[in-house]
Amino acid sequence: MRQQDQGELSFGAGPVEPPAEFQPREDALTREHLRILFLSSLGGVLEFYDFVIFVFLARTIGFLFFPADEPEWLRDVQAFGLFAAGYLARPLGGIIMAHYGDRDGRKRVFTFSVLLMAVPTLLIGLMPTYAVLGVAAPMLLLLMRVLQGAAIGGEAPGGWVFVAEHAPPGRQGTALGLLTAGLTGGILLGSVVATLTTILAGEPALRAWAWRVPFLLGGVFGLGAMVLRRWLRETPVFAALRNQHRLASDGAPAVRVLREHRRGMLTSMSCTWMLTAAIVVVILMTPTLLPRLSGVTPANAQRSILLASLFLTLSAMTVGVAVDRWGPRRVGSVLIPLFVLATYDLFGDLSGWPLPLRAVLAGTGAGLVSLVPVAMVRCFPPAVRFSGLSLSYNLAYAVCGGVTPPLVAWLATLGRFHPAHYVAVACAAGLSSLLFSRLPAAVPASSSPAP
Template sequence: MTTTLSPVGGVAAAAAAPHRPLTRRDYQTLGLSALGGTLEFYDFVVYVFFANVLGALFFPADMPDWLRQLQTLGIFAAGYLARPLGGIVIAHFGDVLGRKRMFTLSIFLMAVPTLVIGLLPTYATIGIAAPLLLLAMRVLQGAAIGGEMPGAWVFVAEHVPQRHYGLAVGTLTAGITGGILLGSLIAVAINTHYSPGQIHDWAWRIPFVLGGVFGLVSVYLRRFLEETPIFREIAARKQAGRELPLKTILREHRAAVVLVALMTWVLSTAIVVVILFTPTYLQKVFHIPATLSLEANVAATLTLTIGCALVGWLSDRVGTKAMMLVGWGGLAVTSYVFYLGLPGTPASLVATYALVGFFVGSISLLPIVGVRAFPPEVRFSGLSFAYNMAYAVFGGLTPILISVWQKVDLMAPAHYVAAMGVLGFALGFWPLASRGWRPGRA
C-alpha cells in the first residue's frame, strides 16, 4: 500500500489536518511570516516613492527630464529583471534544503542593499559610479524578492489546514502588500515634515536606512519559525533533490507554469500601475500635489491590504472561481471609474482610488491558485519560476510601456489595467485555476 503526501500536514494527519482549527503555532507562523513580508516588500518598493528625487540626485543635472525619468524607471525595472535568477536559485535550495533556510536568507539579501542605498554618495560626488552602484543594489534587491514572495506563500500554505488555506494565504499577501502601505506612510511623513530642499539634500535617505534596519529585524524574527510539515515529510522520504526541480517543472507541469505566468501578468499590472506608478502619474499628468497624491495612495494601499485578506477568506467559502470573476471583473470596471474621473476633487480622488485599490486586493488569488498548482516536491521552484519569469517581463517593462503610451493617450493606465482585469476574469474559467486540495495532489 502506497502512502501519499498530504498538502496540509504529515501522512498520519492526512485525514484530520484539513479540518482542524488554526492553532497558536499557526497564528505565530502566519504573523511572523506576514510581518517579515511587510518589511521586506517595503524595502523593495520604497524606491518608487522617491523615484523623482533619486532621478535628480543620481543622474546629471543637465539631462532632459524625460530621459532622467526613463533611466530612473529603468533602474527600477532592473530589480524585476533580476527576480528570476534569484527566485530560481533560492527556490531550488528551498525544495532541496528546506523552506525555512531560504525564507530567512532572502530577507537578509534584501536588507543589506537597502541600507547601502541609503548611504550611497550621489552623482555630484562620485559621478557615473553613483547610478551604477544604485543599479547594482536594485539587482540584489530583485534577486532577494524573487525568492521571498513564492517562499512566503509556500511556507504558510504548507503550515495551515485546508479549510483556512485561502484565509491564510490571503492574510499573508495582505501582510506583504502592507509593505507598500508602510512605504506610502513613510513617504507621506517625509513629504509632510521636510521641505523639498531638505528631502533633496538628505531626508530621502531616511526611508532606505529604516528599511535596512527593518530587514535585519526580520532576519532575527524568522529564527522562531519552524520548517513546514510537508518538507519534513519529503526529506524523511528522501524525495527532495533527486532531480533538478526546474527540469521536472518544464517536463511535467507546463500548464501550471502558463496559468501562474498569466495570473502574474494581471497581478503585476495591478500593483505596478495602480499602486506604484499612479502617484507619480497624478503629479506629472494632472499636477496633483505630491502630498495629496501620496495620501490617496495610502487609502488605496490600505483597501488593497484589506481586499487581499477578504478575498482569501471568501475563496474558502464561495470558491476560487467565483472570486476570480468578481475580483478581476471589479478591477476592470473600477479602473475606468478612477482614471476617467481624474483629477476630480480631493475627496473623489481618495474615494475612487480606494475603490480600485480594494479590487487590486484580488491579487491574493494568484498564490491561492499558484501554490496548489504544483505538487509538494517541486512546489517552491514551480511557483517561483513561473511567477518571477512573468514578473520580470511584465512588471519590469510595464512602467516604461505606460510612460510611452500615455504620451499619445492619457488614459493608457486605465486601458491596460482594465484589459488585465478581463484576462483575470477569463482565467477564472480555467479548471486548473479553481481546483482544490486533494490528498497526495497539488
C-alpha cells in the same frame, strides 16, 4: 472519574469525547498557525517595504542620480528603469533559492531572502549621488536593485509556499490572504514613510539628506526580521516528503517543472501579469502618473494612494477568506471586472467622485492579488512546488514588471486612459486563466503530500 492527560474524561469503560462543539475543528487556525503567519507576514512587510520605497522616491532619486541638465521626463524614465531592473533580476534569485527550497527546506531560504534584501537597502541609504561619483552612482544603484530583485524573487513565492503548507486545507485561502496582506502592507508602510518624509522634510531637505532615512530604516528593521524568522519551523509538507524520501532528487526541480508542468506555468504566469498590473500601475506608479494625467498636486496624489494601499491590504485579507468560502473562480469573476472599472475611474474621473474615494475603490479592487497565490500553489505538486511557483512567477514578473514601468510611463504621454487600457488587458488574461485552468480544490493536506 479521573482526568486523562489528553483532557478526556473516563468512566471506567473508556474515554468519553468532549461534546462536538468543544472539539477543535480540523480546519481551524490554531495559535501555532497564527504565530507562523505573524512572523512570516512581518518579514514580508519589511522586505516589500525595502523593495518599493525606491519607487515612492523615484523623482528625487532621478534628480540625484542622473545629470541635472536632462529633461525631467527622461530622468523619470531612467529612475523607473532602475526600479524595473529589480524585476529583471527576480528570476535568477528566485530560481536559485527555490532550488534549495525544494531540496533542502523552505525555512532556510525564507530566512536568507530577508538578509539579501536588508543589506542592499541599507547601502542605498549610505550611497553617494551623481554629484559625488558621476556615472558610477547610478551603476552602483543598479547593482543594489539587482540584489534586491534577487531577494524579492525568493520572498513572495517562498512565503506563499511556506504558509500554504502550514495552513489547514480549509483555511489556505485565509492564510495566503493574510500573508499577501502583509506583503501589500509593506507597500502601505513604504507609502506612509515616503509621504511623511516628503511632508516633514520639505523639498530642499528631501533632496539634501532626508531621502536616505527610509532606506536606512528599512535596512535596520530588515535585519531584525531575519532574526525573528529563525524561530519558524519547517513546513509539515516538506518534512513529510523528506521522511518518505520523496524529494526532487532526480536533477533540478526547475527542469522537472518545465518538462511536466507547463500548463501550471502558463496559468501562474497569466495570473502574475494581472498582479503586476494591479500593484505596479495602480499602486506604485499612480503618485507619479496622476499629477501628469489629471493635474492634481503630487501631495494629493500621494495621500490618495496611501488610502488605496490601506484598502488594498484590508481587501487582500477579505479576498482570502472569501476564496475559502466560494472558490477563486467565483470571487475572481466578480472582483476583477469591478477592479478594471475602478481603474478607469481612477485615471479618467468617470464618476465625478473625489480622488480619495476613487483611490479607495481602486485599492479595494486590487485585493484581487490574493487570488494569485491561491491559484499558483495549486498548480504544482509539493516536490516541485517552490520551484514551479518561483519559476513562473518570477519569469512573468521579470518580463511584465520590467516592461511595465517604462511602457506605462510612455503610454501616459499618449492619453490619460492608456494606463487603464494596459491594466484591463492584463486582468483579462488573469481572469481567463482562473476560469479555464484545472485547479484542484485545495493544496493537499500536510499529512499526505501529493507526489
